[in-house]
Amino acid sequence: MINLVLFGSPGAGKGTQAARLEEKYDLVHISTGDVFRYNIKNETPLGKKAKSYIDDGRLVPDEVTIDMLHSEVQKNNGAKGFIFDGFPRTTAQAEDLDQLLKSMNSQVHAMLALTVDDEILVQRLLKRGETSGRKDDASEKIIRKRIKVYYDQTEVVKSYYQKVDKYYEVDGIGSVEEITDRLSEIVDQFT
Numbered sequence: 001m002i003n004l005v006l007f008g009s010p011g012a013g014k015g016t017q018a019a020r021l022e023e024k025y026d027l028v029h030i031s032t033g034d035v036f037r038y039n040i041k042n043e044t045p046l047g048k049k050a051k052s053y054i055d056d057g058r059l060v061p062d063e064v065t066i067d068m069l070h071s072e073v074q075k076n077n078g079a080k081g082f083i084f085d086g087f088p089r090t091t092a093q094a095e096d097l098d099q100l101l102k103s104m105n106s107q108v109h110a111m112l113a114l115t116v117d118d119e120i121l122v123q124r125l126l127k128r129g130e131t132s133g134r135k136d137d138a139s140e141k142i143i144r145k146r147i148k149v150y151y152d153q154t155e156v157v158k159s160y161y162q163k164v165d166k167y168y169e170v171d172g173i174g175s176v177e178e179i180t181d182r183l184s185e186i187v188d189q190f191t
């Protein structure tokens with residue numbers, strides 16, 4: 001298996017790049033944000049638990065997120081590997097992912113972090129909000145809060161992977177194709 005974590009602030013381009021890498025390397029793409037939004041749309045118990053956090057730009061509690069991630073991984077038994085997009089966002093989630101993959105005799109091979117200047121992120125997300133229909137993209141206040149949550153709660157996950165030499169930073173500014181090429185140079189080391 002090859003397991004990749006795509007990392008970066010909201011709006012860094014994780015979803016776009018994950019979809020491209022999914023196809024290129026035949027991996028299963030799990031976006032925790034997408035799974036939550038699907039559940040909110042379908043008014044499932046999970047969606048009801050997650051909605052208020054997401055609309056407000058806060059993280060969904062770890063135990064809810066971790067349970068959901070486990071069931072998504074289990075649904076894809078036999079996959080060649082996974083691209084985790086938007087997970088882990090806390091150290092507890094990173095520790096849990098290690099345990100989960102270990103139980104499958106595997107591991108995280110690389111964390112690929114897309115770097116983009118904060119003001120560009122705000123502009124990108126406001127633009128995305130014109131068409132995404134996402135409440136959390138619709139207001140600059142919530143967008144800035146999500147970026148702050150990233151710095152306060154999520155950025156520490158970077159050092160978690162740095163310590164084990166699995167952290168790779170990629171410039172997230174450029175064309176979609178250029179950024180896929182930059183990411184592929186790293187992923188190719190593991191294929």
Ligand code: AMP
Nearest residue numbers: 032033053054058059060065086087089
């Ligand atoms: P995203 O689509 O990755 O931007 O995620 C949208 C929202 O879903 C986030 O702002 C959080 O409220 C929630 N979310 C997604 N992934 C996680 C996670 N790993 N931990 C906690 N909350 C999450």
